[in-house]
Amino acid sequence: MTHQQDRLEASLPTFITTIESNFGEFDSHIMIVDTDDYWAMKDCSLCGTGCNPGGQPPLCGADLDLCDTTLGAGVIFPAGKDSSAQRCSLAAGRYITRDDPDPVEAFLCTAKVGSGGAVDRPADAMVAALSSPLLGTNGYPPGCNQGFLRDDALLVVTIIADTADDKSSGPADAWRKVLMDAKNQDGDAFQLLVITTDLNIVGGLCGPYVGFTNRLRTFVEIVPHGLIGSICADSYGEFFESAAQDILERCDSFVPQ
Numbered sequence: 001m002t003h004q005q006d007r008l009e010a011s012l013p014t015f016i017t018t019i020e021s022n023f024g025e026f027d028s029h030i031m032i033v034d035t036d037d038y039w040a041m042k043d044c045s046l047c048g049t050g051c052n053p054g055g056q057p058p059l060c061g062a063d064l065d066l067c068d069t070t071l072g073a074g075v076i077f078p079a080g081k082d083s084s085a086q087r088c089s090l091a092a093g094r095y096i097t098r099d100d101p102d103p104v105e106a107f108l109c110t111a112k113v114g115s116g117g118a119v120d121r122p123a124d125a126m127v128a129a130l131s132s133p134l135l136g137t138n139g140y141p142p143g144c145n146q147g148f149l150r151d152d153a154l155l156v157v158t159i160i161a162d163t164a165d166d167k168s169s170g171p172a173d174a175w176r177k178v179l180m181d182a183k184n185q186d187g188d189a190f191q192l193l194v195i196t197t198d199l200n201i202v203g204g205l206c207g208p209y210v211g212f213t214n215r216l217r218t219f220v221e222i223v224p225h226g227l228i229g230s231i232c233a234d235s236y237g238e239f240f241e242s243a244a245q246d247i248l249e250r251c252d253s254f255v256p257q
Contacts (some may be wrong), residue, residue, distance in 0.1 A: 004162060005112060012111065013104045015240035018196050022248050027092040029148050030103065031095035032075040035125040038115050039079050040068050048086030050077055062087075066144075067094065071121070072128025073144035075110050083114030120158045123175050123215070131238035132181045152256040155183055155190040158249060160196060160229045162168060164214035172219040179223065187224035191250060193243050194220050198230040205232040225250065 016030065040058035049052045052061030061114035062182025067073040077087045088109035091099035100106045128134060129145055136143035149155070157179065159165075196216045198204030220226035227240035227246065 004160065004231055005115065007233075009108060009112065009161060011201065011236040011240050013107060014237065015244055016104060016107060016240075016243040018248075026251075027098060027153075029092070029095045029097055029150075029153070030107060031129070031131045031145065031148055032113065033076075033125045034069075034071060034073050034075050035122050037069050037071045039077070040081050041066055041085065043081065046081070046083075046085045048084065050087030051079075051085070064217040070128075070134070070144055072125045072134055074129075074148070075113060077195065078110065078113045080111070080114035084109050084112040085114075085218040086091075092147065094144055118162065120163075120167040120180050121165065122161050123165050123170070123219070125168075126157055126159065127168075127170075127175065127178050130178055149182060151184065154247070154251055154254050155179070156193065156243075157190065158193040158195075159216060159219075160195045160231070164197060164200070164212065165216050168215075172215045172222060175219050176222050188250070189254065189256070190223075190225070191243075191247055192220055192223045193229075193239075194226070195229045195233075195236060195239065205230040228242060 024230055041047060041051060041060045041064070042057050044051065044055045044060035045053050046059050047055070050062055061116070062077070064077070068077050076094055077178050078084045079178055086109065088106060090106055096103050096106045096110070102199035129150060132138040134143040134145045136146040137151055170250055179190050179192070180187065194216050196214060197206050197209045199206045200212050200214045200217065202209050217228060221227040225246070227239070227243050229236065233239065
């Protein structure tokens with residue numbers, strides 16, 4: 001995912017800036033979600049703030065908390081090769097808000113998650129991120145993602161994966177149900193953005209057609225508002241420009257249930 005992360009780093013800050021410039025008075029929450037339950041550094045010399053460049057792998061002297069190794073928790077301490085390899089300081093804890101002095105810089109710190117690690121399960125991570133234990137709702141004690149989800153806000157879920165996510169559990173319909181439940185059964189209250197392999201469609205950018213089911217593509221097709229792009233595109237800028245316009249139009253007409 002090294003090259004894909006470079007493309008993401010080049011395009012997403014503009015997407016964030018576009019949303020903020022058009023809706024600067026709104027209280028946006030931006031969270032990078034942990035897609036595994038693993039934290040380790042193979043090369044401690046890569047360490048920034050929070051771990052020791054002279055330490056011993058895999059922890060390199062890092063002081064970790066439970067949320068640092070919880071699937072679905074907001075990422076504030078990326079680790080490994082090609083990551084920011086530092087603990088990022090966010091005003092709200094595990095997601096970016098307007099209280100952060102430089103949201104784009106905060107995004108670049110948290111989103112540079114690295115090119116290695118355990119098996120990624122992006123759909124499972126989305127399900128966990130929106131669960132009551134992590135949100136601290138429905139009688140659960142305060143969770144890793146406390147305060148992130150709000151009834152009066154449009155929810156935008158972005159999944160970026162170079163595979164079809166054949167590791168996450170459940171059919172795509174179960175993932176759709178999680179989003180519907182999170183937004184009080186209002187299909188107009190969330191937007192799904194997916195960048196994934198397009199080997200399973202004719203004429204895709206990733207190479208010759210290969211017949212398999214990409215549940216992430218199915219996921220986009222069964223939600224009321226979804227947009228899909230190719231992980232093999234030279235740039236993700238056009239995809240996020242289109243997504244920004246959709247989101248801005250939806251925000252104008254969004255009425256919380």
